[in-house]
Amino acid sequence: xxxxxxxxxxxxxxxxxxxxxxxxxxxxxxxxxxxxxxxxxxxxxxxxxxxxxxxxxxxxxxxxxxxxxxxxxxxxxxxxxxxxxxxxxxxxxxxxxxxxxxxxxxxxxxxxxxxxxxxxxxxxxxxxxxxxxxxxxxxxxxxxxxxxxxxxxxxxxxxxxxxxxxxxxxxxxxxxxxxxxxxxxxx
Amino acid sequence: xxxxxxxxxxxxxxxxxxxxxxxxxxxxxxxxxxxxxxxxxxxxxxxxxxxxxxxxxxxxxxxxxxxxxxxxxxxxxxxxxxxxxxxxxxxxxxxxxxxxxxxxxxxxxxxxxxxxxxxxxxxxxxxxxxxxxxxxxxxxxxxxxxxxxxxxxxxxxxxxxxxxxxxxxxxxxxxxxxxxxxxxxxx
DNA sequence: TTTGCTTTTTACCATAGGTTAAAAATTATG
DNA sequence: CATAATTTTTAACCTATGGTAAAAAGCAAA
Numbered sequence: 184x185x186x187x188x189x190x191x192x193x194x195x196x197x198x199x200x201x202x203x204x205x206x207x208x209x210x211x212x213x214x215x216x217x218x219x220x221x222x223x224x225x226x227x228x229x230x231x232x233x234x235x236x237x238x239x240x241x242x243x244x245x246x247x248x249x250x251x252x253x254x255x256x257x258x259x260x261x262x263x264x265x266x267x268x269x270x271x272x273x274x275x276x277x278x279x280x281x282x283x284x285x286x287x288x289x290x291x292x293x294x295x296x297x298x299x300x301x302x303x304x305x306x307x308x309x310x311x312x313x314x315x316x317x318x319x320x321x322x323x324x325x326x327x328x329x330x331x332x333x334x335x336x337x338x339x340x341x342x343x344x345x346x347x348x349x350x351x352x353x354x355x356x357x358x359x360x361x362x363x364x365x366x367x368x369x370x
Numbered sequence: 371x372x373x374x375x376x377x378x379x380x381x382x383x384x385x386x387x388x389x390x391x392x393x394x395x396x397x398x399x400x401x402x403x404x405x406x407x408x409x410x411x412x413x414x415x416x417x418x419x420x421x422x423x424x425x426x427x428x429x430x431x432x433x434x435x436x437x438x439x440x441x442x443x444x445x446x447x448x449x450x451x452x453x454x455x456x457x458x459x460x461x462x463x464x465x466x467x468x469x470x471x472x473x474x475x476x477x478x479x480x481x482x483x484x485x486x487x488x489x490x491x492x493x494x495x496x497x498x499x500x501x502x503x504x505x506x507x508x509x510x511x512x513x514x515x516x517x518x519x520x521x522x523x524x525x526x527x528x529x530x531x532x533x534x535x536x537x538x539x540x541x542x543x544x545x546x547x548x549x550x551x552x553x554x555x556x557x
Numbered sequence: 558t559t560t561g562c563t564t565t566t567t568a569c570c571a572t573a574g575g576t577t578a579a580a581a582a583t584t585a586t587g
Numbered sequence: 588c589a590t591a592a593t594t595t596t597t598a599a600c601c602t603a604t605g606g607t608a609a610a611a612a613g614c615a616a617a
Contacts, residue, residue, distance in 0.1 A: 244513045267498035310497050311454035317504035324511050325544035326431045357512035362604055364566050549574050551596050
């Protein structure tokens with residue numbers, strides 16, 4: 184189990200004082216399988232880090248579920264637009280497995296950003312990382328067919344695909360489960 | 371023609387010292403219709419502001435053009451992931467009309483962010499704004515059909531649609547021009 | 558094991574959007 | 588103007604994916 188500070192370091196170097204402060208303000212929480220970490224409509228007031236487990240961020244639009252992303256061990260997550268703008272989240276976060284999560288509140292993050300430039304920088308890096316991913320995703324949805332996207336998803340998520348149901352994979356890809364099944368069979 | 375500082379203010383309040391500094395480091399440049407503002411593969415080293423004109427940010431994937439976004443008067447643009455991570459941009463920026471653009475270099479922006487917390491905050495707001503838009507876009511592409519997306523695009527871009535070719539509209543929507551034409555005729 | 562619940566697959570039809578080709582309309586140029 | 592170049596539309600055909608329904612497989616609990 185990778186310590187969250189080590190992981191944060193991979194985004195940007197944090198000085199020792201900053202590290203210490205971050206550890207101080209962080210808290211650990213356990214979520215049971217199926218438990219809601221953030222209900223839709225609530226403001227996302229924390230930055231989360233997965234120590235152990237698996238979560239999904241999703242939304243429901245006219246009865247259909249759409250999965251934004253999965254997060255597993257050593258990943259940082261939040262509903263960023265809600266987190267950054269303090270507006271109600273359009274997404275729900277739930278634990279797909281029993282999960283152990285480290286949390287830092289928005290308030291604390293803001294304070295630390297102000298105090299330590301390295302934290303502010305880390306923050307910006309983190310946001311730009313999610314931004315890059317979204318751009319890539321838009322690109323792929325518009326430019327590649329679902330077979331390609333399925334194979335790509337499997338390739339890029341080798342370590343966790345066996346923990347995700349095919350239904351959830353299809354909800355991530357934006358196709359029906361039947362279509363996914365068809366894609367899987369032909370070949 | 372809206373002054374860029376005024377526009378920046380709409381994202382977050384800038385103090386007078388910050389404003390003055392930003393004006394000092396900004397420079398104005400003219401681009402002719404069709405001129406490349408940023409070639410693909412180059413690092414996007416500036417934050418841009420459209421005083422007058424219209425630009426598009428696009429990429430080409432296996433011969434097909436995909437338009438990320440259009441920017442017209444009073445809008446701030448950049449290839450943000452390139453700008454933030456200093457990696458080569460996957461997108462080209464070109465002027466669709468003769469355009470007058472205010473530019474601030476990444477280096478200057480970084481320096482000002484460090485100097486003025488209001489600038490840093492503005493920066494984060496700006497990035498989170500683009501992030502929200504991308505999320506919305508992903509959502510729409512996966513959840514709505516092209517007729518809906520076309521109508522929505524027209525609604526949300528009333529002021530500039532008459533300046534954009536239907537070919538470019540289709541490249542933004544991610545469908546062929548023929549499909550767009552079909553959508554436009556039926557109804 | 559048996560029974561029941563959930564997930565995944567199969568099948569058949571309907572439809573949106575892609576492909577290709579060409580006509581029509583619009584805009585630019587000599 | 589007249590001609591060329593570009594943009595937009597029309598049309599015929601094709602394919603991928605959705606909708607619906609039901610079967611099959613996998614898993615869980617008694």
